[in-house]
Amino acid sequence: MLLLSESNMPATYFCAVCGEEIETIVDPSQGYQQQYIEDCQVCCRPNVLNVTVDPETGEIEIWSEFEE
Numbered sequence: 001m002l003l004l005s006e007s008n009m010p011a012t013y014f015c016a017v018c019g020e021e022i023e024t025i026v027d028p029s030q031g032y033q034q035q036y037i038e039d040c041q042v043c044c045r046p047n048v049l050n051v052t053v054d055p056e057t058g059e060i061e062i063w064s065e066f067e068e
């Protein structure tokens with residue numbers, strides 16, 4: 001049974017460049033594991049965001065890396 005939410009979920013991560021806490025929106029319908037690039041809202045540098053959605057709880061984990 002899938003508990004995956006079809007609605008966008010707010011999540012926060014820390015920018016890999018400036019360290020600021022950034023709010024973003026995750027679309028769980030894009031999969032349990034996602035990776036995409038988002039520009040930091042504070043320093044405008046690209047962050048590679050790694051998103052995992054727990055298939056049982058729907059909890060979202062998100063962390064960022066420098067873009068290489």
Ligand SMILES: [Zn+2]
Pocket residue numbers: 015016017018019020040041042043044045
């Ligand atoms: Zn930043």
